[in-house]
Amino acid sequence: MKAHQHSPRHRRQELSTLTGRLRQQARKITGPRQAILKILRAHPHPLASREIFAALPKGLCDLATIYRAMHLLEEMKMVKRFDFGDGAARFELVEEGDDGHHHHLVCTKCSGVIEIDECFPAEIEKRIAAKNRFKAVSHKLEFFGICPDCQ
Numbered sequence: 001m002k003a004h005q006h007s008p009r010h011r012r013q014e015l016s017t018l019t020g021r022l023r024q025q026a027r028k029i030t031g032p033r034q035a036i037l038k039i040l041r042a043h044p045h046p047l048a049s050r051e052i053f054a055a056l057p058k059g060l061c062d063l064a065t066i067y068r069a070m071h072l073l074e075e076m077k078m079v080k081r082f083d084f085g086d087g088a089a090r091f092e093l094v095e096e097g098d099d100g101h102h103h104h105l106v107c108t109k110c111s112g113v114i115e116i117d118e119c120f121p122a123e124i125e126k127r128i129a130a131k132n133r134f135k136a137v138s139h140k141l142e143f144f145g146i147c148p149d150c151q
């Protein structure tokens with residue numbers, strides 16, 4: 001189980017590597033898809049579809065195209081979906097060969113985000129799995145608080 005391995009975050013993947021991964025899976029590299037990857041690459045924290053839309057050149061595509069593209073990229077495991085509890089799905093690029101498992105610390109005042117590499121000891125999941133006779137137990141978790149600048 002590699003759910004608790006954390007590779008260093010923010011290693012920038014080359015855009016050519018990313019488009020290569022699309023190509024490997026016989027997916028077309030449309031202009032919008034390439035532009036979306038470029039924007040995600042430039043952002044260390046998860047972005048909502050609307051934020052991606054706002055960062056794209058005007059008129060390149062509509063919001064529905066971004067929703068579809070994010071769905072596809074998630075299926076291909078190139079992005080990981082995060083939920084900060086405000087109803088907007090957020091996406092972050094996943095390193096090749098990494099499962100992207102990590103957590104965030106979100107400021108409830110300024111919405112600032114910090115990447116958190118710490119995680120529960122694997123024993124907790126094992127115990128929960130054994131107690132309930134589950135297999136393949138995983139978790140999703142984000143932390144919230146007030147950052148030093150907002151205190």
Ligand SMILES: [Zn+2]
Pocket residue numbers: 044045046092102103104115
């Ligand atoms: Zn992250």
Ligand SMILES: [Zn+2]
Pocket residue numbers: 107108109110111112146147148149150
């Ligand atoms: Zn703050």
Ligand SMILES: [Zn+2]
Pocket residue numbers: 101102103118119120139141
């Ligand atoms: Zn975790």
